[in-house]
Amino acid sequence: MSYALLRPFLFNMDPEHAHEMTLSLLDKAHKARVLGLVYGQSMQPTDCMGLQFANPVGLAAGLDKNGDYIDALAELGFGFIEVGTVTPRPQIGNEKPRLFRIKQADAIINRMGFNNQGIDYLIDNVKRCKYKGNIGINIGKNADTPVEQAADDYVYCLERAYPHASYITVNISSPNTKNLRDLQSGEALTQLLDTIKNRHSQLATEYGFYVPLVLKVAPDLEPLQVDYISQQLLDFEIDGLIATNTTLSRVGVEDLHDGNQTGGLSGRPVSHISTQILQQFSDQLDGKVALIGVGGIDSGVKAVKKIEAGADMVQLYTGLIYRGPGLVQSCIQAIGGYYDAMEL
Template sequence: MSYALLRPFLFNMDPERAHDMTLALLEKAHKARALGFIYGQQSLPVESMGLRFSNPVGLAAGLDKNGDYIDALAEMGFGFIEIGTVTPKPQEGNAKPRLFRIKQAEAIINRMGFNNKGVDHLVENVRRCQYKGNIGINIGKNAVTPVEQAADDYVYCLERVYPHASYITINISSPNTKNLRDLQSGAALTGLLNTIKERHSQLATEFGFYVPLVLKVAPDLDDEQIDYIAKQLLDFEIDGLITTNTTLSRVGVEDLPFGDETGGLSGRPVSQKSTQVLQKFAERLENQVALVGVGGIDSGDKAVKKIQAGADLVQLYSGLIYKGPGLVQSCIQAIGGYYDALEE
């Protein structure tokens, strides 16, 4: 009810300003110890990637890029939280305005461009937070780094976040950093994964514990690309795959206000497409790689569809903007009901 009252006020504001204000209000509520009372915590334990999750519903990367609000967000009942995307050096991202609501389609277009305060700032926030659940850290490259040298940025971030992350996500699928998606194909992907995996193995030996590696891909993949990526995941023994990031397609938002803005489209219009990509990967990977379904989840039923398509875990972002924090509990309950029905 509180979000239903607040939403009209927020939706009359510039989207990026509303985003910042919402997180600030959330932090104040957390410090007032109000959030746990409002949202509670539902238990639906799941094991994936060698980790135990209190429930399978997580927060997708992008909402808390710097890890500034981990403890406040945790009180909304998430089973895990992914922060980032973070880059080696701080960067401003793309010029504003760069975030647009398409209300009629319950969609969002963003071209943020990995705006963040740098990996050292994020690591310090993770060190200070009190949250004891799983924290995924999503890493990327700086915009000024040539794509041919992208591996250097990923390894730099990998080394710094390794001792602080429950799992580490390699983001090669944002459409808002020039040429980044080139890393999803052919020799570029093989070379990147080879470099990252080699350093990852060394870090596991140095620290004496293993942190799972996850890849995040776009929904704009054809069958040949899906085949290739699936093979690379198996060849390099990558632990998880997040499907999917935002789409470049504008199906579902044609002729709507802001529908022609450049950037990645998320929310309801990407739901079916992202689920189809998820299912294709599930068919090829045959339970050998953990799958995280994200994209267009705005109800418990949509979360269940991701599970049915092969996801072990799901993540929310745009759906939270339109439906509010109660969506977390709705998804947990729906997935729990689905699991119960399978056992009957």
């Protein structure tokens, strides 16, 4: 109810300013120790990638790029938190305005461009936070790093994130960094994964423990690309796949205000295409790689659809903006009900 009252105020503000204000208000509520009393955490224990999660509903990367609000966000009841995308060096991202609400479609278009304070800043925040659950760190490349040298940026972030992350996500699917999605295909993907996995294996030996490695892909993939990526995941023994990032498609918003802004589309219009891609990967991978479903989840029913399509866990982002924090518990309960029914 409180978010329902707050939303009209936030939606009258510039979207990026509203995003910053929401996180600030959330942090204040956390420090006042009221969030846990309101939301709590539903337990739906989940094992995935060799890790134990309190529940299978997580926060997607992008909402807390720098890890400034981990403790406050955790009090909304998430089973895990993914921060980033973070790059080796700080960068301001693309020019503003770069975030647009498509209210009639419960959607967002963003062209943020990996704006963040850099990996060292994020790691300091992760080290300071008190949250004891699983934290994923989502890594990318700087905009001015040539795509041919992208592996250097990913390895740089991997090395710094490794001792502090529950799992590490390699983001090659944002449409807002020039040529980044080229890394999803052919020899470029093979070489990238080969370089990252070699260093990842060395780090596991050096530290004496294993941190799962995850790949995040776009929904705008052809069947042959799904086949190729699936084989690469198996060949390089990648632990998990996040399906999916935002879409370049404008189906469902093309005639709406700001519907043709450049950038990645998220929210309700991406739900179907994202779930289709998830299902295709599930069919190819046959349970050999953990799957995390994200894209267009704005209800418990949508969360269950991801599970039915093969997801082991799900993540939320845009749905939170339109439905509020209560969405977390709705999804946890719906997934729990789904599993209960399966056991009958």
